Amino acid sequence: MRISKRIQEIEQLIPQNCILADIGCDHAYLDVLAIQHGKCKKSYACDVAKGPLENAKRVINENHLNNIVIPILSCGLENVPSDANVCVIAGMGFETMKSILENKKLQQFHTLILQSNSDVMELRKWLIANHWIITQEKMIHEGHFYVILVCEKGTDTYTEEDYLFGKSGHDEVFHDYLLFRKNRIESIINQLKDPSSIQEFKHLLELIDKKMKQF
Numbered sequence: 001m002r003i004s005k006r007i008q009e010i011e012q013l014i015p016q017n018c019i020l021a022d023i024g025c026d027h028a029y030l031d032v033l034a035i036q037h038g039k040c041k042k043s044y045a046c047d048v049a050k051g052p053l054e055n056a057k058r059v060i061n062e063n064h065l066n067n068i069v070i071p072i073l074s075c076g077l078e079n080v081p082s083d084a085n086v087c088v089i090a091g092m093g094f095e096t097m098k099s100i101l102e103n104k105k106l107q108q109f110h111t112l113i114l115q116s117n118s119d120v121m122e123l124r125k126w127l128i129a130n131h132w133i134i135t136q137e138k139m140i141h142e143g144h145f146y147v148i149l150v151c152e153k154g155t156d157t158y159t160e161e162d163y164l165f166g167k168s169g170h171d172e173v174f175h176d177y178l179l180f181r182k183n184r185i186e187s188i189i190n191q192l193k194d195p196s197s198i199q200e201f202k203h204l205l206e207l208i209d210k211k212m213k214q215f
C-alpha cells in the first residue's frame with residue numbers, strides 16, 4: 001500500500017476518537033491509515049462509483065479491516081450513516097466538493113477536513129458564508145501545491161487577503177508557493193495585452209509581494 005504524502009498529511013489532521021466519513025474514498029487508503037493509527041473507531045469509505053468502491057473493498061480485505069472500515073456506495077453525503085462525526089473530502093475539484101457540501105447532512109459533522117484540487121479561495125468563501133470556521137490550514141508540495149483545510153462550526157470575518165492566502169499555515173512550503181505564484185503571474189502579465197486584465201494580475205502580484213514581505 002503506497003500512500004501519498006498528501007493522504008498522510010490529511011490523516012494527521014483527523015481528530016482522535018472520531019467516526020470518519022471519507023467521501024470519494026477511492027482505494028480507502030485514508031480510512032485504513034486512520035484506523036491503523038488509532039484515530040477512529042470506525043470509518044465509512046464512501047464513493048459514488050462502483051469501480052473505486054471495489055478498490056476500497058479489496059484494500060479493506062487485504063488489511064483485515066472488514067466491519068471497521070465500511071464501504072458505502074453514496075453520492076456525496078446521501079447514504080452516510082448518522083453517527084459519522086468527521087468528514088473528509090479530498091482530491092476533487094471545488095465544484096464537485098461544493099455540491100457535496102450543500103447537503104443538510106453536513107450539520108452532523110463537528111469537523112470537516114477538505115482538500116480541493118481547485119479554487120481554494122472559493123472554498124474559503126463558501127465555508128465562511130456557510131458558518132464554518134477554518135481552524136487550521138496546511139500546505140503541502142507533492143508535484144503540485146495542495147492546501148488542506150480543517151473546519152469547525154462557527155463564524156469568522158475574512159478580508160480579501162485572508163480569502164486569497166488563508167489565515168494560517170504560512171510556513172516555508174507556503175513561502176515556496178507564493179514564489180511559484182509570483183513567477184507564474186509575472187510570465188502571464190508579460191503575455192497579456194488587455195489593460196484591465198494586466199491591472200487585475202498586477203493587483204494580485206502586489207498582494208503576493210506584500211505577503212512575502214511578512215516572512
Ligand SMILES: C[S@@+](CC[C@H](N)C(=O)[O-])C[C@H]1O[C@@H](n2cnc3c(N)ncnc32)[C@H](O)[C@@H]1O
Binds near residue numbers: 024047
Ligand atoms: C481523484 S479521487 C480522490 C480519492 C481520494 N479522496 C484522494 O484524495 O486521493 C476522487 C474520488 O471521488 C469520487 N467522487 C466524485 N464525485 C463524488 C461524489 N459526488 N460523491 C462521492 N464520491 C465522489 C470518485 O469516484 C473518485 O473515486
